[in-house]
Amino acid sequence: MKTLLFVLSLLLSHFLAAQPTVPYGNNPAAGHYQLVRGVKLYYETYGQGPPLLLIHGNGDNISAFAKNILYFAQRYRVIAVDSRAHGKSVDPGDSLSFEMMADDFASLLTSLRIDSAYVLGWSDGGINALVLALRHPEKVKRLVATGANLWPDSTALMPSLWQQQQRGYQENRNTKFTDPKRRNDWKVFCLDVFQPNIPLAALRRVRVPAFIIAGDRDVIRPEHTVAIYQNLPRAWLWIIPNSGHATLQEHADEFNQKTDAFFRTKAVPAPAR
Known part of the structure; x- marks a missing residue:
């Protein structure tokens, strides 16, 4: 019996190893462009079912969800998008804000004739x-936010990250970037130096259920994550043990399962206290 199990295990390992690696973020079979508010947004779609919008973090792209897309594509129509000025979504403009990007996502959903979607965002x-x-x-049915902050200072971010950002800004603030890529990278970097600027009280206007997540060793201060949870009218909180900022990569299986359960449950979280 042990020999049979060992052979089956080897066959399964060989089968999995033989499966092609999906080039998330650079997949011609799933990739599309949509002109949205003056920017050609690049996005990839996978699976069928209720729409699920995936939004990556600063300086990243669709490939950040390489450990999540396959799982969610079994039950959802996954729409993974390169944010404005990120990945393949080229943005020639000088300014960048979270408000601009949020308006982009809303317009993208409208252009895809999607009234509302589940939303999962990292950082x-x-x-x-x-x-x-x-x-x-x-546009939002339910949202999951992992590793998010509401303002860009040392009361929200761990001191090491905040100090690193400040040094980077001071060292390069007078640099004239002539190369388009470096100019874009600087614009994306400055986004997190000066933004977001969301008052806690504003969260009380969010009426949809929200699942707020962070690692216990995240770059976001744990008390800040708790404050976000406490000010959302319908929220659940999950601080993941033994996790840094990359919760959905470091603990992908558990993250995927709990996020899916949150999206699918008909229960409404009790008001946060």
Whole structure:
């Protein structure tokens, strides 16, 4: 019996190893462009079912969800998007804000004839999920935000990250970037130096159920994550043990399952206290 199980295990390992790796973020079979508010947004779609919008973090792209897309595509129509000025979504403009990006996502959903979607955002994507729910509440069924912050200082961010950002800004603030890529990278970097600026009280306008997540070793202060949870009228909180900022990568299986359960449950979280 042990020999049979060992052979089956080897066969399964060989089968899994033989499966092609999906080039998330650069997949011609799933990729599309949509002109949205003056920017060609790049997005990829996977699976069928209720729409699920995935929003990555600062300086990242669709590939950030490489450990999540396959799971969710079994039950949802996954729409993974490169945010404005990120990945393949080229943005020639000089300004960038979370409000601009949230408006982009709302317009993208409208262009795809999607009235509302589940939303999962990581880091800056978590901020975007909250801003989308504030600015376009009709577009959000439920939201999951992991590693999000409401303002960019040392009361929200761990001191090491905040100090690193401040040093980077001071060292380069007078640099004239002539290369388009470096100029874009600087614009994306400055987004997190000066934004977001969301008062806690504003969260009380978010009426949709929200699942607020962070790692216990996240770059976001745990008390800040708790404050976000406490000021959302319908929220659940999950601080993941033994996790840094990359909760959905470091603990992908558990993260996927709990997020899916949150989206699918008909229960409404009790008002946060």
